[in-house]
Amino acid sequence: SEKSYGYKAASLNISVKNTGNADAVVTDITLSGASKDAFEIINKSSDLTVPANTTTGKVLGAVQIKTGLDTGIYNASVVIAYNNGQTATTDVTLTVNKMKVTPSIDSVESKTYDKSKNAKGKLKLTPPSGYSFGNDEPTATGKFVFDSADAGSKKEVSVSDIKLGSGFDKNYVLSSTSIKNKTTSAKINKAKNTKKPEDVKVSSFTYNSITMKTASGVEYSIDGGKTWPENNNTFKSLSEKTSYTILARFKE
Numbered sequence: 001s002e003k004s005y006g007y008k009a010a011s012l013n014i015s016v017k018n019t020g021n022a023d024a025v026v027t028d029i030t031l032s033g034a035s036k037d038a039f040e041i042i043n044k045s046s047d048l049t050v051p052a053n054t055t056t057g058k059v060l061g062a063v064q065i066k067t068g069l070d071t072g073i074y075n076a077s078v079v080i081a082y083n084n085g086q087t088a089t090t091d092v093t094l095t096v097n098k099m100k101v102t103p104s105i106d107s108v109e110s111k112t113y114d115k116s117k118n119a120k121g122k123l124k125l126t127p128p129s130g131y132s133f134g135n136d137e138p139t140a141t142g143k144f145v146f147d148s149a150d151a152g153s154k155k156e157v158s159v160s161d162i163k164l165g166s167g168f169d170k171n172y173v174l175s176s177t178s179i180k181n182k183t184t185s186a187k188i189n190k191a192k193n194t195k196k197p198e199d200v201k202v203s204s205f206t207y208n209s210i211t212m213k214t215a216s217g218v219e220y221s222i223d224g225g226k227t228w229p230e231n232n233n234t235f236k237s238l239s240e241k242t243s244y245t246i247l248a249r250f251k252e
Contacts, residue, residue, distance in 0.1 A: 005071055005099040005171040006131045011042060011064035012092070014078060015057035018050040025049050025083040029061055035074035038094060040064050063092055068134070071096045071171050098173040101125040103140050103162050105179060108186035113151045119144035119186070121157065125172075138172050139165035147181060151190045156181045200248040209236045212246060221247045 001010065018024045026048035029041050044061040051058075063078055074094040081087050108121035121144040127133055142162035146155050159179040164172055201213040212220050212233040219228045222235045225247050238244065 001065070001093070002095045002097065003065070004097050004128065004131065005069075006127060006134060006136075007065070007067065007096070008130075009064060009067050011062040013059045014041075014061045014063060014080075015059050016050050016054075016080060016088075017057045018052055018054040021052050023049055023051050026060060026080055027083050028079075028081045030079045030081070031063070031076050032079050032089075033076035035094075036076040038066055038069055038074040039076050039092060040066060041078075065094055069094070069096050071098050098171055099127060099131060100175050101127055101138065101172050102175045103142070103159075103179065105157060105159065105182050105184060108144060108155075108157050108184045110187040110189065112189045113149070113191040115149055117146045117149045119146050119155075119157055121159070121184075121186075123159065123162065136168075136171075138168040140168075140174065141165065142177075142179075146186075146188060149188070151188045153187045154183055155186050155188060157184050157186065158182070195250060197248045197250060203233075207240055208238045209234060210238065210244065210246065211235075212248070215248075217250050218248055219251050221249075 003010070014029060016024070016026065029044060031039055031041060040063070042062050042064045045059070048060055050060075074096070075091065077089045077091050079087055079089050103123050103125055106122040106124035108119055111119070123140045123142060125138050125140055140162055142159040144157055144159050146157055158181055160177070162174060162177045162179070164174060197215060197218045199213065199215045200218065203211045203213040205211065214233055219230070220233055220235075221228045222244055224245070228249070235244070235246070
């Protein structure tokens with residue numbers, strides 16, 4: 001039979017026919033061959049006599065595939081011994097293929113804007129329906145990138161060059177080596193500009209207004225940084241004979 005790694009136990013009945021005129025007595029059922037340890041005889045009948053003219057076959061037991069085998073081809077023979085010294089054999093073959101696993105994005109780290117689309121994240125692997133990883137914990141890595149370098153939330157992420165972790169390619173194979181434009185919960189937060197505006201000067205003032213010099217990328221606040229009026233460098237309706245502190249920063 002042919003299975004994928006991680007298969008569940010399966011068995012085949014051992015059925016014996018007797019077309020002769022005398023009963024046939026089976027004394028033992030064993031396994032032989034290089035891969036005999038990949039199989040086992042189960043459910044051996046307590047009555048191993050096959051009556052004469054049993055053309056439909058009598059089930060005397062079953063040969064079961066052991067679980068947990070690595071990928072490969074396993075060959076063995078079921079040996080049926082009779083009380084007259086004769087034996088009969090039948091071959092059994094098991095081919096274990098690699099399990100095809102599907103990669104998906106498990107998590108992506110948020111970051112602060114740094115002009116690059118580089119991202120960091122983790123992948124998870126999902127086995128085919130009806131299969132499980134058992135005691136295995138296969139892993140995979142890949143190159144994560146955001147869809148753009150711009151700040152924002154729920155960023156789309158793509159992953160390329162996905163590879164299985166060391167040693168897991170023996171029994172597993174990826175269904176895909178890339179993931180395209182998946183929406184995630186990751187954010188690119190705006191970066192704080194730590195540079196101080198240098199070209200900050202009062203352009204003009206009146207008895208109740210102050211106009212600051214227009215400087216590229218600079219915004220001003222007159223209330224201690226609570227508000228930063230957009231595209232406004234003039235503060236009006238000020239009180240006479242009052243001192244004001246005007247803060248300046250680069251726009252976020």
